[in-house]
């Protein structure tokens with residue numbers, strides 16, 4: 108499959124590109140700056156396409172079968188960018204995916220996307236953006252998979268996770284998970300039909316990623 112990675116220059120995005128190199132899939136990295144192109148090529152991207160989520164980036168979907176959305180405005184920008192990237196950028200990606208007959212849309216969401224009112228004042232706009240973009244995906248005609256990790260760190264891959272399909276009874280947003288493991292989960296979901304139209308939470312655990320994904324009903 109030809110896989111478009113949106114947010115490919117990000118910390119998770121780069122791990123996704125590296126992971127895709129070990130699969131039969133072809134990786135297309137969407138980045139917003141010319142100076143990011145060579146590094147993504149070096150990491151293993153088969154194609155690199157320039158595009159900005161605040162503009163029209165529909166050209167990036169040409170020849171693409173599946174999409175991983177791993178972009179985000181980050182913690183150092185204001186609520187305006189949270190709205191424009193995490194919410195509106197994701198909404199546009201879903202629309203382009205629908206227009207392009209994309210087979211599978213994989214969304215990197217967050218464990219704190221559900222109970223917005225329980226979030227800190229600082230996190231509330233982000234939680235709203237993720238909550239509503241997830242909802243927009245769920246209401247679309249796409250075959251999607253929504254992955255909700257808690258806070259991520261840059262430790263080496265653990266390779267083992269715990270996965271739940273229900274809500275935060277287990278306080279998933281209190282538990283760390285490595286970006287490498289999150290990237291592995293996102294790549295492993297690609298094209299797996301039993302994961303279509305499913306959402307789940309992940310944290311570090313005792314099951315192999317493949318085994319944990321097998322449990323999704």
Ligand SMILES: NC(=O)c1ccc[n+]([C@@H]2O[C@H](COP(=O)([O-])OP(=O)(O)OC[C@H]3O[C@@H](n4cnc5c(N)ncnc54)[C@H](OP(=O)(O)O)[C@@H]3O)[C@@H](O)[C@H]2O)c1
Nearest residue numbers: 114116117118119139159160161178179181217257258259
């Ligand atoms: N941090 C956590 O603990 C946590 C937990 C759960 C879920 N998440 C979600 O995971 C996502 C990825 O995390 P991360 O650590 O990889 O974040 P990151 O390193 O900040 O990566 C985000 C990527 O989005 C790209 N981006 C932002 N605005 C863009 C635009 N207008 N057009 C195109 N690309 C744009 C950035 O591009 P540049 O490289 O050009 O800046 C960057 O490459 C987060 O955004 C968040 O939604 C995070």
